[in-house]
Amino acid sequence: MGCISLSHLLTPEEQLLILKKNCVDLVSEEELLDRLKCGKTLRVKLGVDPSRPDLHLGHAVVLRKLKQFQDLGHQVVLIIGDFTAMIGDPTGRNSTRPMLSREEVVENAKTYAEQAFMILDKEKTEIRYNSEWLGSMTFADVVKLAGKYTVARMLEREDFAKRYSEGTPISISEFLYPLAQAYDSVAIQADVELGGTDQLFNLMVGRKIQEEYGLKPQIVMTMPIIEGTDGKLKMSKSYGNYIGFTDEPKDIYGKIMSIPDELIAKYARLLTDAQEPFLEKMEKEIAEKSVNPRDYKMWLAKELVKQFHGEQSAKEAEDYFITVFQKKEIPDEMPEKHIEPGDYNIVDLLFELGVGTKSEIKRLISQGGVYLDGNRIDNFKVVVNVRTQHILRVGKRLFIKLIALIKE
Numbered sequence: 001m002g003c004i005s006l007s008h009l010l011t012p013e014e015q016l017l018i019l020k021k022n023c024v025d026l027v028s029e030e031e032l033l034d035r036l037k038c039g040k041t042l043r044v045k046l047g048v049d050p051s052r053p054d055l056h057l058g059h060a061v062v063l064r065k066l067k068q069f070q071d072l073g074h075q076v077v078l079i080i081g082d083f084t085a086m087i088g089d090p091t092g093r094n095s096t097r098p099m100l101s102r103e104e105v106v107e108n109a110k111t112y113a114e115q116a117f118m119i120l121d122k123e124k125t126e127i128r129y130n131s132e133w134l135g136s137m138t139f140a141d142v143v144k145l146a147g148k149y150t151v152a153r154m155l156e157r158e159d160f161a162k163r164y165s166e167g168t169p170i171s172i173s174e175f176l177y178p179l180a181q182a183y184d185s186v187a188i189q190a191d192v193e194l195g196g197t198d199q200l201f202n203l204m205v206g207r208k209i210q211e212e213y214g215l216k217p218q219i220v221m222t223m224p225i226i227e228g229t230d231g232k233l234k235m236s237k238s239y240g241n242y243i244g245f246t247d248e249p250k251d252i253y254g255k256i257m258s259i260p261d262e263l264i265a266k267y268a269r270l271l272t273d274a275q276e277p278f279l280e281k282m283e284k285e286i287a288e289k290s291v292n293p294r295d296y297k298m299w300l301a302k303e304l305v306k307q308f309h310g311e312q313s314a315k316e317a318e319d320y321f322i323t324v325f326q327k328k329e330i331p332d333e334m335p336e337k338h339i340e341p342g343d344y345n346i347v348d349l350l351f352e353l354g355v356g357t358k359s360e361i362k363r364l365i366s367q368g369g370v371y372l373d374g375n376r377i378d379n380f381k382v383v384v385n386v387r388t389q390h391i392l393r394v395g396k397r398l399f400i401k402l403i404a405l406i407k408e
Contacts, residue, residue, distance in 0.1 A: 010072070012033055012036035012037045013033070015036050015072055016029070016032060016033050016036060018068055018072070019032070019065075019068060019069065019072070019221075020032075020221075022065070022223065022224065022269060022270060023065075023221050023222065023223060024197050024222045024223065024224055025197065025200055025220060025221065025222040026219070026220070026221050027204070027207070027219065027220040027221075028219065031219050032192070032219045035191060035219070041073060041074055041075050042069065042074040042075065042191040042192055043074075043075050043077055043188060043189060043190050043191045043192070044066060044069045044074050044075065044076050044077065044190070044191065044192040044193075044194065045077045045079060045184070045185060045188060045190035045192065045193045045194070045218070046062060046063070046066055046076070046077075046078055046079065046193070046194050046195070047079040047081050047084070047130070047181055047184055047193075047195075048078070048079070048080060048081060048112055048116075049081035049084055049085035050080060050081065050082065050085050050105055050108035050109040050112050054111060054115065054237065054244050054245065054246060055111075055112065055115040055116065055244065055245045056235055056236075056237065056242040056243055056244045056245065057226065057235060057242070057243045057245075057267075057271060057304070058196075058225065058226055058228075058234065058235035058236070058242070059116075059245075060119060060245070060271055061196075061223045061224065061225075061226060061270045061271065062194050062195065062196065062223050063116060063119040063120060064119060064270070064271070065194055065221070065223055066078075066119075066120060066194060067119055067120055067121070069192070070120060070121055070124050070125070074192075075124075075126060076120060076124065076125050076126065077125075077126045077128060077188050077190065078113065078116055078120070078125055078126070078127050078128070079128050079129070079130055079184050079188070080109050080112055080113065080127065080128070080129045080130070081130050081181075081184075082105050082106065082109050082129045082130065082131045083129075083130045083131040083134040083135055083180070084130055084134070084177060084180050084181060084184075085105045085108070085109075086101075086102065086105055087173050087174075087176065087177050087180065109129070113127050115245045115246065118245050118307075118308055119307075128188060130180070130184050130187070132187075133183070133184075133187040134180055134183065134184075142176070145179050145183060145209070146175075146176065146179060148179075148208075148209055148212040149178075149179060149205065149208065149209070151175070154175050154178070156201075157178075157201045158201075160174075160175075177202075178201065178202045178205040179205065179209065181202050181205070181206065182202070182205045182206040182208070182209035182210070183209060184206075185206040185209070185210055185218050186209060186210055186213045186215060189215060190206070190210075190218045191216075191218060191219065192218055192219045192220075192221060193206055193218045193219075193220055193221070194221050194222070194223065195220075195221075195222055195223070196222060196223055196224075196225045197222045197223070197224060197225055198225060199222060200220070200222050203218075203220040203222070204220060206218055206220070207220060223270075224266075224270060226263075226266065226267065226270060226271075227241075227263060227266075228241025228242055228243075229241045229242075229243065229255050229258055229259050231259060231260035231262065231263055243255045243256065243304075245308055246308075249305045249308075249309045249313040249314065249316065249317040250316075250317045250320045250321070250397075251397070252301070252304055252305050252308065252309075252317065253301040253302070253304075253305050253314075253317035253318065253320070253321050254301075254321060254396070254397045256297060256300055256301035256304060257294075257297055257298070257301055257321060258396070259297070261286060261293040261297070262286075264282065264286060264293060264296050264297055264300055265279060265282050265283045265286065267300055267304075268282060268296075268300055268303075271304060271307075272300070272303045272304070272307075274303075282296050298318065298321075301317070301318070301321070302314045302315075302317070302318050305317045305318075324397075324399075331399055334391075334399040334400060334401050335399075335400050335401070336400075336401045336403055337353055337400055337401070337402055337403065338403050338404075339386060339402060339403070339404065340386075340404070341386055341387050341404040342385075342386060343383050343384070343385055343386075344383065344384045344386060345381065345382070345383055345384075346361075346365070346370065346372075346377055346379075346380070346382045346383070346384055347361050347362060347365070347380050349384055350364075350370070350392075350394065353392075353400060355394050355398070362380050364394060364395065365377055365378065365379070365380055366378075369394065369395045369396075370392075370393070370394055371392070371393040372384060372390060372391070372392055372393075373390055373391055386402055386404050387404055389401060389402065389403050389404070390402040
């Protein structure tokens with residue numbers, strides 16, 4: 001369904017209130033209001049490097065803000081950094097990031113736009129690949145670009161300053177990354193650029209470089225970075241604490257149910273359309289322990305599954321959770337593994353099934369997280385006798401049906 005522009009129904013001041021909600025940095029509010037008052041369609045940029053093939057809820061925070069611009073009638077420009085991904089964004093790194101091959105970047109880029117359209121309106125989104133302009137630059141062009149920014153300004157960046165003071169190598173290509181990202185804003189003539197709070201330095205370089213090329217500097221907006229399911233580290237595939245757009249509905253639901261209670265309101269504020277009175281009530285009741293946080297968590301889990309997979313899938317994911325985890329029943333469907341009948345050490349069996357490393361499996365057993373046919377296994381040396389069919393449960397969500405191969 002195409003988005004309907006609301007800009008003609010709202011004053012510039014009302015639009016500003018919507019757009020600045022949940023923002024951390026806005027440089028500057030006055031500039032954004034001035035451009036809204038002009039009545040022009042703003043070009044709103046988000047750059048994403050396809051260093052990994054899938055998007056997760058951390059990306060959704062910024063994409064949802066882009067969708068707000070889109071609903072107000074502005075032009076969203078999603079830049080797939082197929083060129084900059086080969087350099088690698090040094091943000092938050094304490095060492096030089098390995099460069100990706102062109103083949104890796106192209107493969108990863110295939111899924112980026114497709115998944116972004118799970119939030120953005122495809123018909124209203126301009127997709128650009130920055131190899132279009134960066135790939136055609138001559139060495140003279142690069143020297144000209146590099147001459148518009150100083151090393152001193154580059155070393156004001158926290159992670160560069162830290163690495164420099166510690167004597168950790170910084171490659172020249174890493175200095176070029178913020179300049180390349182900034183040149184994206186020149187190439188598409190961005191009015192606004194969005195990013196996470198960790199991107200503030202790069203986005204501000206964009207303002208400076210646009211001025212150097214005779215353009216009005218872009219407005220910079222940063223959004224919060226959400227913690228992953230562990231509640232500690234930022235959501236990232238690298239940390240294994242992510243919830244992906246294309247995860248199975250029951251997995252999205254189950255992962256949301258595993259987040260710490262203190263993250264419920266933050267996720268709800270940044271990832272749903274819940275209104276402020278409801279959010280404030282939620283925060284108050286969770287803080288006062290006047291409700292079971294699980295009830296709000298179930299609401300949140302269902303809302304997020306609905307966003308990415310629809311109403312029916314959300315209902316099925318909720319039913320699955322209630323059946324398996326609240327009623328302690330076995331799911332109707334689960335992966336099946338066919339193995340030769342015989343005796344198996346439980347650790348060796350789980351290792352062969354790909355559950356994890358042997359040390360991880362032993363930790364799961366010691367924590368009481370492994371069950372066979374409903375009976376908890378609490379000893380690493382237990383021998384499992386596989387003769388017919390058995391139900392193996394590992395952790396809270398993984399069920400495996402073991403089926404012995406019957407020889408003719």
